[in-house]
Amino acid sequence: MDPTSAAFMLAENRSQPMHVGGLQLFRKPEGAARDHVAQMYRQMLDVDAIAPLFAKRPYRSVATGGQWTWTDDAQFDLEYHVRHSALPRPGRVRELLELCSRLHGTRLARERPLWEAHVIEGLRDGRIAVYTKIHHALVDGVSSMRLLRSVLSTDPDRRDMPPPWAVSPAARRAEKDRSDADHGLADLPISAFRTALGVTADAAGLPAALVKTLSRGVRNETSAVSLYAPRTIFNTKITGSRRFAAQQWPMERMRAVGKASGATINDVVLAMCSGAVRTYLDEQNALPDSPLVAMVPVGLKAKDAQSASASGGNAVGAVMVKMGTHLDDPADRLAAIHASMLAGKEALGSMTPMQILAMSAIGMAPAILTPMLRLNGIARPPFNLIISNVPGPRSTHWFNGAQLEGMYPLSIPIHGMALNITCTSYDGQMGFGLTGCRRTVPHLQRLLAHLDAELASLEKAAGVS
């Protein structure tokens, strides 16, 4: 097991389960049988061989010197990992989110391969939900979403499509004839999934110089990342209880606001989060006077970062964005975010590769770095929230004739960072996934209504509603 994976095994405890999740919503194919979901479930179990990523369990013993290694699960039981569930009535999205919250709040059994997939029926609108969870020792959040996507097709008529955990020899042969590079992801060695974004976030093995740079950075001693983040209720110890909320909005609406305001879609996403969090904190009399700071991972061209990934992909940096939560006006908040994001990217441009790598590592492996940097011990949090925006496919995708209507990421809250917002775009929609500690972030689901209201306010302010 590589040091980062091992670090995630070690960092995990009851309050900080270290798995990422994905929720996908599918529309049944036309003329689907009454037992379509049961059929779909059985088909997902009907695989010839399991991809390595899904067949290995973590293992350590005296023989491994107490170190975590991977071993094939000799008692592998696919029915344990892939489960067929149903929602209580009335089967609204609310019941679905409650089930996902519960599933996301239980730890994966370490004696088995570290993943589960739940095929969920019972939504009253007839849609099918699939909740998947995979341990961070296996994949990071972005790779996890890519993995789920990798088995989908742009062809609504395609059938006999294997699930992500299948190794299908036929599919692999066909693979060579196609250009869809995402296919066959699960056949890659496990280490490949930990470097998908191009940063070898080898936190446990970070050289001392890097830790020092990073440590000074988050303590606001260096100019490039110098920021003042207030204390908020999000920056406290968390428990293992989870609440998940998710909703999607048309990207066209965000594009229109951005265009009218000279901002990017990502700025508008951040402005929605800013306004929603502001309202949320205000309701609880917990809004600080100074603006919240969000850590926002941004893509960098490999040449800027001077640190390409193993697979030649893009590198990632992190920008600390002042969220403007102290401002009354939605348009002012959007302008402040836009300015802060520009300044942050410029600062990033003036940083050394080592500094960028250090900044990025915060986002890639916060739970590992927190104890290393003794973040719990410093007076103020380096930032208040993590808000990620992961681009997804632009066109409509299908799985065995079922149309994917939305996908939402579930992430990992950690001590000092009780709320995580991850967005992913798909087919013209922006899906927001909010994952929080249920006790530290009460009534988390209210943020959805606030996000909706904030988008409407931004449209009004930009004169595009």
Place this chain on the structure above:
Amino acid sequence: MDPTSAAFMLAENRSQPMHVGGLQLFRKPEGAARDHVAQMYRQMLDVDAIAPLFAKRPYRSVATGGQWTWTDDAQFDLEYHVRHSALPRPGRVRELLELCSRLHGTRLARERPLWEAHVIEGLRDGRIAVYTKIHHALVDGVSSMRLLRSVLSTDPDRRDMPPPWAVSPAARRAEKDRSDADHGLADLPISAFRTALGVTADAAGLPAALVKTLSRGVRNETSAVSLYAPRTIFNTKITGSRRFAAQQWPMERMRAVGKASGATINDVVLAMCSGAVRTYLDEQNALPDSPLVAMVPVGLKAKDAQSASASGGNAVGAVMVKMGTHLDDPADRLAAIHASMLAGKEALGSMTPMQILAMSAIGMAPAILTPMLRLNGIARPPFNLIISNVPGPRSTHWFNGAQLEGMYPLSIPIHGMALNITCTSYDGQMGFGLTGCRRTVPHLQRLLAHLDAELASLEKAAGVS
């Protein structure tokens, strides 16, 4: 933690989860609201205080010298333990049993109090199912069933009844005025639940002399327990996959067969199991020539056992019953079982208290004793099956107006004992709960049809059909 509880913690592994379960089926009250189950679920969460049994988690550290102790769960989260689930369509009993199989096949999280309760809706007949699992370190199977029963009432009009995990001061005050001694069970200290049948099954602390007696007994060197049990597919290593099947039959039918044949109801229960297991093994070309031997726990008057329980209840002995599976005729099998049971009870009468305790301990703590006795190493199993029959309440019971229609125990398969049959009587019905390793005992659910066919055959043979 007492040594027996600690032994169950240590004996537990992925293949042998050490929890017992109970499945209860309720009929909704007349005029129940459409969201009755949701209301019932919320009511189960609405408790003032948690009974000690349900609030403590196991804990060990350097400070405890590596020994398991109990500690209050500072992050107790009732919503983690009590869950609202639903069945996939079509919502037959089959889907319910599949869900229970899955729930029973996952281990309890040791970082939390060792129990879960699942309120399950979606049965197409409108009934409500409650599946409960509790670790054997907290309760044995019989205590578990008593605990579930203890909160029920014989009054269909009673409301505001607390769930088993609640400490209700009002209920406790009321307790003193009532004679229902089962009430307030959960308020007892944890150790009370491990001695409910009267045997202090302190296996981990069994004196050497006892182990020696027992060891000779199961090696067939002593006359009282001398038996020849053939090898069967049930007596092999198991995996962690579980299959549960359950059904109930009217006790009146068994009583009629017993009366016409000069046998007890328990003999008829064993004869049903014998015929069903015979047919099942025969289908798989795995029926041994010599009869299977079942270990059957039987109640003993305390004076016979010379070993009363802490609470003054009955003691338990174990009889090794030859099941007559080599006989073609159902009536012959019943007669053989009746004779073997009589002989076994007589043998039990001639045993010393130490021998009885040793015999009983096999049934109480097989998983603990197996390694101690090196049962895996001896040529033949001491018996092939464990069949328990636990008497339950005779009258109809209700929970907040919902009538209990059936209750079924889920037990613990262990290495060498892949199938467990536990029966419990309630309101004129005998509920059979069959728990097995899904891989070692394939198509376990077929045993239900075989049990049904066998009861009909017995009725025909006895001339009472």
